[in-house]
Amino acid sequence: MAEELKLFRTWSSVFALRIVWALKIKGVEYETIFEDLSNKSPSLLQYNPVHKKVPVLVHNGKPIAESLVILEYIDETWRETPLLPEDPYERAMARFWAKFGDDKVLTSIVWGVFFKEGKEQEEAMLEAMEHLQFLEDELKGKRFFGGERIGFVDLALGWLANMISIFEEVAGLKMVDEDKFPLLAAWMQEFADSPIIKDNWPPRDKMIAKFQALRDAKLAAAASK
Amino acid sequence: MADEIILLDFWPSMFGMRVRVALAEKGLKYEYRQEDLRNKSPLLLEMNPVHKKIPVLIHNGKPICESLIIVQYIDEVWKDKSPLLPSDPYQRAQARFWADYVDKKLYELGGKIWSTKGEEQETGKKEFIECLKLLEGELGEKPYFGGEKIGFVDVALVTFSCWFYAYETFGNFSIEAECPKLIAWTKRCMEKESVSSSLEDPHKVHGFIMGMRKRFGIE
Secondary structure (H helix, E strand, O other): OOOOEEEEEOOOOHHHHHHHHHHHHHOOOOEEEEOOOOOOOHHHHHHOOOOOOOOEEEEOOEEEEOHHHHHHHHHHHOOOOOOOOOOHHHHHHHHHHHHHHHHHHHHHHHHHHHOOOHHHHHHHHHHHHHHHHHHHHHOOOOOEOOEOOOOHHHHHHOHHHHHHHHHHHHHOOOOOOOOOOHHHHHHHHHHHHOHHHHOOOOOHHHHHHHHHHHHHHHHHHHHOO | OOOOEEEEEOOOOHHHHHHHHHHHHOOOOOEEEEOOOOOOOHHHHHHOOOOOOOOEEEEOOEEEEOHHHHHHHHHHHOOOOOOOOOOOHHHHHHHHHHHHHHHHHHHHHHHHHHHOOHHHHHHHHHHHHHHHHHHHHHHOOOOEOOEOOOOHHHHHHHHHHHHHHHHHHHHOOOHHHHOHHHHHHHHHHHOOHHHHOOOOOHHHHHHHHHHHHHHOOOO
């Protein structure tokens, strides 16, 4: 029976990109459905009624939502080129760093630094720096977070390799200083240049425009309070 | 060589209780160490430098942090007894999804119920009940979220049930009236030794939250 695999995504979602990368790494064919989140399709609402978000992977009619859950599903279903390590302790560490990336790194950089200004931004920057230092330390002696090749944590943190420079340009400040975070900066470059990754970034000019507009809106809303 | 297992915990934490349930399900012996969160031990700070939080499981000297990650670790290491995650990848994904949903929603919404007043509290209550109803729907007619036996989602959610009495008291509502099937499920889970021996007395939890409310000037 032919596999039917569909990925619901948007052109800009970095969470959906994780799934694009994973499926590429596994060499799995699939159909892409681009969503307009201001006008969600009935299919999306049917497949992800709880969160109504992308990405959603639909495999032979059965939906899986939440990008890190989808990554583990992909890893368990297509067993070649594993994303997670074999050893249970190493797996626990990989899950830990992926969760840290979403809960702390992303939150502090996007909601703390990027969407704020002035004193609030300065304070958020200090917090973000602390989080980035943990990632820097985690990279010691490693080419990728996954070791010699890209793994689960690299895919989870991969948004940094593209979004940081976009945030830096729009907000007009440096977030990942190569002098402070040499290993992280090197990883960001190596990840972004990797064959499977580099062809899949969303168009930079569109991203700059989008995030400029988002930042302006957030700052305006905060100012009017 | 015998396994050395230490759990760093703080007794009211529903997250720590998840680990206790999982360890009990696997029949594992371990050392339980109570942390004073206002005076964290050097061991806690060494074992969880990133978050400095409990629970932390220390297995043969190596720490694992974040309760759901710890539960999955326990399930993978001691895989021959009482499996908590199903073997089918799709069922596993569904279990992870719902455990993640519990994590994303219940603690924060429950917090609004006991620590806020007025409109914020009302909104918290309403959204909390909506979440429980959604979970109730997911349970359906199954005895447990895991099917015939308790599983990952059961462990993720049941530990909140010993906080229900406190939520109901401070929020002035009845969870059983809104979600009778879910309460029936909590009672079914409590019939299991692994759950009843791991969950704290709801009145003790209530007393603890009362103390927090006084400290934060909510009472």
